[in-house]
Every structure is written in C-alpha cells, then in structure tokens.
Amino acid sequence: MTHRRLFAARATRISAAMRSCPSALPLGLFGLLLAAAPVWGATTPTTTAPATAAPATTAQAKPPAKPATPPAGPKKIGTFDDWTAATNKEGGQTVCYAFTRAQASTPALAGRGDVVLTVTERPGGRDAVAISAGFAYAANAAVKVKTDTAEFDFYTAQRSAFARDGKATVQAFQKSKQAVAQSPAPKGVVADTFSLKGFSAAYAAIVKTCPAGKASQ
Numbered sequence: 001m002t003h004r005r006l007f008a009a010r011a012t013r014i015s016a017a018m019r020s021c022p023s024a025l026p027l028g029l030f031g032l033l034l035a036a037a038p039v040w041g042a043t044t045p046t047t048t049a050p051a052t053a054a055p056a057t058t059a060q061a062k063p064p065a066k067p068a069t070p071p072a073g074p075k076k077i078g079t080f081d082d083w084t085a086a087t088n089k090e091g092g093q094t095v096c097y098a099f100t101r102a103q104a105s106t107p108a109l110a111g112r113g114d115v116v117l118t119v120t121e122r123p124g125g126r127d128a129v130a131i132s133a134g135f136a137y138a139a140n141a142a143v144k145v146k147t148d149t150a151e152f153d154f155y156t157a158q159r160s161a162f163a164r165d166g167k168a169t170v171q172a173f174q175k176s177k178q179a180v181a182q183s184p185a186p187k188g189v190v191a192d193t194f195s196l197k198g199f200s201a202a203y204a205a206i207v208k209t210c211p212a213g214k215a216s217q
Contacts, residue, residue, distance in 0.1 A: 077205050081198025085205040096121045096206035098199070102192040103178075109135065109185060113159075117179065117194045119170060119203060121210040127166035131181055131192070133159055141184045145169070147196075148176035174200045 077085035077096070085098045102115035113134035120128040131143065136159050143154035143161040150172045154161040161183065163169040173179060173196050181192045 077209060078202075079198075080201035080205070082195040083198040083202035085202040085209075087206075087209060090122070093123055094210060096210035098202035098206050100194055100196075100199070103195050104193045106191050107188070109190060115192050117181075119166075119173075119199075119206070121206050121212075123210070123213075126212055127170045129154075129163035129166045129169045131161040131183075133161060133183055135159065135186060137161070138184060143184075144182045145179055146182070147172040147179045154181070170203065174203065 074086045074088040077087060079085075080098075082103075083098050083100045085096070087094050087096050089095070097118055097120040099116050099118040102117070105112075105115060114132065115134045116132040118130050118132070120130070122128070131145075131154065133156075137143075137156035141156045143156060145152045145154055145163070150168070152169050152172070153164050155164060156162075161181070176196050178196055179194045181194070183190050183192065
C-alpha cells in the first residue's frame with residue numbers, strides 16, 4: 001500500500017469515529033462540568049504530584065461547624081387558675097415572674113396592646129409589681145390600683161406602671177379576688193380589671209424557684 005493510500009484509510013477511520021460522537025453535551029451534564037471548571041481551567045502546572053504527597057482534599061478537610069446554640073427563652077413553671085408562673089434569664093441570672101392578663105377593660109381602646117399585670121422576683125429586687133398598659137402613658141401620669149382591701153399608687157414610665165410599695169401590694173393581692181387599675185389613657189381614663197384567682201399559688205411558686213438572697217444560675 002502506498003503512503004497516500006495509507007493516509008487516506010486512516011483519515012476515513014478517524015472521520016467515522018467523530019461522526020459517531022454527539023456534537024453537544026446534555027445541559028445537566030454541562031452544568032456539572034461547569035462546577036468542575038476550577039480543575040480544568042486552573043492555570044497552575046499540571047505536573048503529577050509525588051506519590052508520597054497526601055491528596056489535597058484530605059489535607060484540607062475540616063470538621064463541620066457546630067450549629068450556634070439558640071438563646072434560652074422563658075420556661076414555664078406552671079399555670080395556677082388565672083395566673084402563670086415562669087422563669088427567664090436576665091444578665092446570666094434566673095428571674096421569676098407571675099403574670100395575668102386583664103379580664104376586662106372599660107372603655108375598650110382601638111389598637112391597644114396586651115394589658116398584663118406582673119409580679120417579678122429578682123436576686124436584687126423582690127416583689128416588683130408592674131402593669132403593661134398597651135399604650136404609652138403621658139409624662140408624670142399616675143395610676144391607682146384598688147384591691148378588695150386597699151388602694152395603691154403606681155408611677156409610670158413609657159408603656160408601664162410600677163407599684164411604689166410592691167411588698168404591700170403583693171400582700172393585698174393575696175387577700176383579694178380582683179384588682180382594678182385606673183389609668184389615664186390617651187383619651188379619658190380606662191379601668192382594667194385583673195383576676196387574682198390563683199395569684200397566691202403562682203406567687204409561692206416563683207418565690208420557691210427564686211428565693212430571696214440567692215442568685216439562681
């Protein structure tokens with residue numbers, strides 16, 4: 001066979017092999033190949049690493065990062081009729097509180113938030129009695145809270161009112177069936193009625209969990 005014929009025969013076999021291959025890659029496979037592009041398109045030398053070298057993936061492997069621990073939220077101690085007792089973390093210390101929502105409000109105020117009566121026990125402060133009004137008080141506003149046996153003055157700050165004598169207020173709550181707060185509202189005066197059913201049990205629970213003179217962790 002002459003040199004020209006031999007060349008023509010080889011060209012024919014190569015052309016036939018090219019015709020048997022697809023002219024384009026499937027799109028899905030093309031995406032996978034693009035993901036591997038850093039390997040193919042790298043500009044670093046392509047010399048083979050020494051046999052004693054560890055694979056790059058092994059040398060660079062890192063343990064998976066641990067998920068961040070979410071902050072601990074309030075923990076319920078229990079429900080006592082109309083009152084709920086719970087704990088929460090405040091400055092790294094456990095704070096205990098008992099709360100109830102207003103059973104009735106007169107007159108009803110459009111757009112008003114929750115109205116909540118709370119008693120809180122902290123390591124550095126006992127019998128903190130507060131009302132969340134659901135609206136912002138005017139400057140220097142005063143609130144009157146009347147129980148079955150006594151009446152108490154509360155001072156205000158923004159959206160909350162605080163008992164001036166928390167200890168006496170708690171003692172009155174323990175002897176009463178309800179408390180009525182008279183608050184200056186954006187328009188007129190609003191009366192909020194709170195049930196005291198279950199207060200004594202809820203109060204006993206938070207005092208037990210956060211006893212006086214002991215900082216709970």
